[in-house]
Amino acid sequence: MSKPVTDLIHHPYQPPAGFSAPQPGVFKASTVLFADTAALRARDWRHKNGYTYGLHGTPTTFLLEERIAALEGGRHCVLVPSGLASIANVGMALLKSGDEVLLPDNVYGPSRALAEGEFRGWGIVHQLYDPMKPADLEKRIGPHTRLVWLEAPGSVTMEFPDLSELVRICRRKGVPCALDNTWGAGLAFSAFDLAPGSGEKLAVDISVHALTKYPSGGGDVLMGSIVTRDEQLHHRLKLTHMRVGWGVGANDVESVLRSLPSLPLRYRAHDEAARRLARWCAGREEIVQVLHPALEGAPGHAHWRALCGPEGLAAGLFSVVFHERFATAQVDAFCDALKLFRLGYSWGGPVSLVVPYDIPPMRSAQLGTWAHKGILVRFSVGLEAPEDLQADLEQALQALRRPG
Numbered sequence: 001m002s003k004p005v006t007d008l009i010h011h012p013y014q015p016p017a018g019f020s021a022p023q024p025g026v027f028k029a030s031t032v033l034f035a036d037t038a039a040l041r042a043r044d045w046r047h048k049n050g051y052t053y054g055l056h057g058t059p060t061t062f063l064l065e066e067r068i069a070a071l072e073g074g075r076h077c078v079l080v081p082s083g084l085a086s087i088a089n090v091g092m093a094l095l096k097s098g099d100e101v102l103l104p105d106n107v108y109g110p111s112r113a114l115a116e117g118e119f120r121g122w123g124i125v126h127q128l129y130d131p132m133k134p135a136d137l138e139k140r141i142g143p144h145t146r147l148v149w150l151e152a153p154g155s156v157t158m159e160f161p162d163l164s165e166l167v168r169i170c171r172r173k174g175v176p177c178a179l180d181n182t183w184g185a186g187l188a189f190s191a192f193d194l195a196p197g198s199g200e201k202l203a204v205d206i207s208v209h210a211l212t213k214y215p216s217g218g219g220d221v222l223m224g225s226i227v228t229r230d231e232q233l234h235h236r237l238k239l240t241h242m243r244v245g246w247g248v249g250a251n252d253v254e255s256v257l258r259s260l261p262s263l264p265l266r267y268r269a270h271d272e273a274a275r276r277l278a279r280w281c282a283g284r285e286e287i288v289q290v291l292h293p294a295l296e297g298a299p300g301h302a303h304w305r306a307l308c309g310p311e312g313l314a315a316g317l318f319s320v321v322f323h324e325r326f327a328t329a330q331v332d333a334f335c336d337a338l339k340l341f342r343l344g345y346s347w348g349g350p351v352s353l354v355v356p357y358d359i360p361p362m363r364s365a366q367l368g369t370w371a372h373k374g375i376l377v378r379f380s381v382g383l384e385a386p387e388d389l390q391a392d393l394e395q396a397l398q399a400l401r402r403p404g
């Protein structure tokens, strides 16, 4: 007879097999048990036909990986603890000392900081290119270029590039390209079918996605994914993932699995509300430019239309540039006066968010891709009633007029 303390650990009860429910089970494990030493020695981290260690996958993580790969039109997926970790994992897998990576000038800021910080320290150089001028990318790809990052639209300033043309250039030059697909979320366009209906097979090599945003939808999970179609490339990324030890928690995975079925509905709701508010902002004299790719006159609108379709989708994000007569303190007063839009980074959750940005220091002076003089404010539109959000913007604009 075992002592009770041992029984609490090695209890013989097994729940009956055959349980079935619409929501998946949550398997939490660091250690994964093997039936015998032969099974332990035969462990295989490359394929999803078994389990070796919690870090390398559980039924819960495999399930989310398969669903995210399907969402994005890819075949393989690796999960990491944040969107930024997915960007880091790609760089660490594909770049070594002496290599060069190219980034768009309007790249997600922390991606650039990673290139300027860690990667530079490891002997990996980077160059910025003008994403709105495909010829500029073509000119910069050199003998040491091993990776090109793409983003559509650009972070904060929302210019939508000719993504298909940028990918064609990478194809012609034989350089792998990785897309930060967080904005499109696998819904606005397909990263692995960038010339739909044309007969041309055009795909990025890698799509990374901050699941933190729309797939989580709750503003309460940090997670990233790396999706590919090529198995060898996937294994390269997965090997780095294992060596570095990026684990994701089963409870977080479960939160994303729970939110995923409502992703298309939420995305549409964010989109509709953001467009309504963006159009309203376009009619305000305090604002000189509204940056939303689905709005006519916005930078890259024609490229958005060509890729996403005239009735296409867009995320719930837009930025506005205030007239240069408004000083930073006045724009700050506008942001502080907002009641429903809260001050905070990130997006994709139910709460509307706002952040003011001073763009020139974020851009390369040589490329000259930013011409505005006024302060930019980025809005992430949540799931509140759009008319309440519009009233909030309207009342806060009064704060601009008060002398600072």
Ligand SMILES: *Cc1c(COP(=O)(O)O)cnc(C)c1O
Residues within 6 Å of the ligand: 081, 082, 083, 084, 085, 108, 155, 180, 182, 183, 210, 211, 212, 213, 222, 223, 224, 346
């Ligand atoms: C938020 C974001 C990321 C990073 O995601 P985290 O989970 O916050 O690290 C990467 N790219 C884009 C475009 C993002 O908006």
